[in-house]
Amino acid sequence: MNCHICTNATESFVHGRTGIIYYHCKACEYIFKSSKYHQDLTAQRERYNLHENDENSVGYREYFKRFLDFVLPLVEHPKTALDFGCGRSSLLASMLDGEGIMCDHYDPIYHPKKLNNSKQYDLVVSTEVFEHLHQPREVFKSVLGLLKKGGYLALQTQFHPNDTESFKKWYYHQDPTHIVFFRPKTFRVLCDKFGCKFIDDNGKNMVIIRKI
Ligand SMILES: [Zn+2]
Numbered sequence: 001m002n003c004h005i006c007t008n009a010t011e012s013f014v015h016g017r018t019g020i021i022y023y024h025c026k027a028c029e030y031i032f033k034s035s036k037y038h039q040d041l042t043a044q045r046e047r048y049n050l051h052e053n054d055e056n057s058v059g060y061r062e063y064f065k066r067f068l069d070f071v072l073p074l075v076e077h078p079k080t081a082l083d084f085g086c087g088r089s090s091l092l093a094s095m096l097d098g099e100g101i102m103c104d105h106y107d108p109i110y111h112p113k114k115l116n117n118s119k120q121y122d123l124v125v126s127t128e129v130f131e132h133l134h135q136p137r138e139v140f141k142s143v144l145g146l147l148k149k150g151g152y153l154a155l156q157t158q159f160h161p162n163d164t165e166s167f168k169k170w171y172y173h174q175d176p177t178h179i180v181f182f183r184p185k186t187f188r189v190l191c192d193k194f195g196c197k198f199i200d201d202n203g204k205n206m207v208i209i210r211k212i
Helices: 041-048 058-074 091-098 136-144 164-169 184-194
Strands: 011-014 021-025 030-033 080-084 102-106 121-127 147-156 196-201 206-211
Touching: 021 164, 058 091, 058 121, 058 147, 058 206, 080 091, 091 102, 091 121, 136 147, 136 184, 184 196, 184 206
Parallel strands: 080 102, 080 121, 121 147
Antiparallel strands: 011 021, 021 030, 147 206, 196 206
């Protein structure tokens, strides 16, 4: 199986307990589940409905605050933003609004009609979305189309440990809707492919990319 990001050959391994097959690209450090274990939209929706995204919870607000604390100092005072794949909640969008950044939100399941493909933004944020994507390279490219030249893309997805045994013990792939896993290197390769600049990562779960 070739890598869906960089097309190099991958190495496969099987998770002993679940029997799920994974493919690991050593070149761009991308790992993906065999498509046999990908879920259809109905199953995904049922799973997402279990997510506890309570807008009134202090924890949820704190969670987005950690993201914004990393992102906002590294992007140059955006005026407009889009929360791409916001889920049910528009909390992150309203927190960006609170920072003086006019923020739209879009989600293919919960807010599917809110994306205006002709509009371009200074900043696109996307938290806990990329690990769900069947075609992350294609989505990455289309998200870049939503950015102005010089605009920023800020993503949050947990970086995998890049080691087979550690990966098997890792919690993040146990969510059946999490099917693809990244490291900063993976995003650097995507940046090279699509002519963007990799700005920074936090070593854990956040990256910032600039469209040039
Ligand atoms: Zn690769």
